[in-house]
Amino acid sequence: MYETNVFGLVAVTNALLPLLRRSEAARIVNVSSEVGSLSARTNPDSPMSQMVSAIPYTSSKTAVNMVTVLYAQELRDTPIKVNAANPGYTATDLNAHTGFRTPEQGAEPTVHLATLPADGPTGTFWGYLWGADHDYGPLPW
Template sequence: MSDPSFSTNLLAYGSSKTALNAITLAFAKEFLGTSIKINAANPGYVATDLNGHSGPRRVAEAAAIAIRLATLDADGPTGGFFNDAGVKPWCAARWSET
């Protein structure tokens, strides 16, 4: 497995992320047909007090995705998970035998 997060099984973290994705989809469905857009954002590994400022990204860089999603127009996406590059699969792990 090439994903570095694959070697660690963080049950609480993974479960909370799954729940976040489920509620994002539930709210997006609830507000479908309105001007309200419900999306989740991945700001990346940000240098904060929580991680001893070990993240490579500044808070201002990480905030850009939240600002972009908060200012979507009426035709913008809803029910997605996004990072700086765009839509991101909510489960990035790739299972393989190798």
């Protein structure tokens, strides 16, 4: 889980940083999950606090969130925007297609962050909000 979700993410990002630094509008979007939010997992009013999930997956997504914050801090004086996206519970091979969101819906937060304007945010966790009155928005780390 960590090899793919964390160590692979860092290796690919580090390999591509020289190219990204030459771009006028580079975007790094790390795919995370709301289950990796420490705030959501410890807030008794959050649906995430009641969810049972595997420790390796959940903790690897928490690590993705921290990696996102650290890259955003490292690159804050550049035009590169670094954010984490939460696709929500999306029907994929990972969950035997039991998710209630379609792959197209799951892709929306990533596409949004990948196409941010120059004045868009960096260092944010954004995406599908489980149990919220609206579909998308900022998520707590």
